[in-house]
Amino acid sequence: MTEPDASRARLVGINHVALEVGDVEAALDFYGSIFEFELRGRTASAAFLDAGDQFLALTEANGPADGRDAHRHFGLVVDDPSAVEDRLAALGVERLSGRDLDFRDPWGNRVQVVAYEAVQFTKAEHVLRAMGLSELEKSESALAELSEKGMAPE
Incomplete structure (x- = not known):
């Protein structure tokens, strides 16, 4: 475990995983044959499978332009994106x-950083307290998303 450092953001959790698929409809059929889920959203080339306050994004890809997976x-959810x-x-x-805070690690993995306050991903108060993050709050838009699903904190 690394020592606390005010110059670094605290890793809070995983908001989502985005996978590339050859065909979104086929991917929905495949994942739907295994899991029960609600669609969070849908476009012509992407589907977002709701997993409570997290999600799985399935994006149709025609092959990466730069030799790597484009999408x-x-x-990762952090307490302070500006520190990142x-x-x-x-x-x-x-x-x-x-528009997002995305980068590649030295091995080519694409990482997207999101602020805890801005997304519906949430941790239980007792978990935040144990992590030393009990001061974290949610934005009005994140609270509205959670409220729509009956998941708003009390």
Whole structure:
């Protein structure tokens, strides 16, 4: 375990995993034959399988333009995304283009960083307290998403 360091963001959990598939309909049929789930959202080339306050994103891919998977990634929830930005800059790690805080690790894995306050992913109060993160709060939009599902904290 690493020592606490105010210059680094605290890893809180996994918000989502995004997989590339050859055909979204076939992927929905496959995963639907194994798991019961609700669709969180759908586009012509993607489907988002709800897993409570987390999700699995299935994105149709026609092959990566840069020799790597273009959309395959995982979303990590942190307490302070700006600390991640600062650390990436200090380490010379290039951010990927787009609106999100995405980067590749030295092995080519794409990582997307999201703020705990901004997403519906949540930890139980007793878990946050044990992690030393009891001060974390949710944005109004994240609380609204949780409320729609009957998962808003009391």
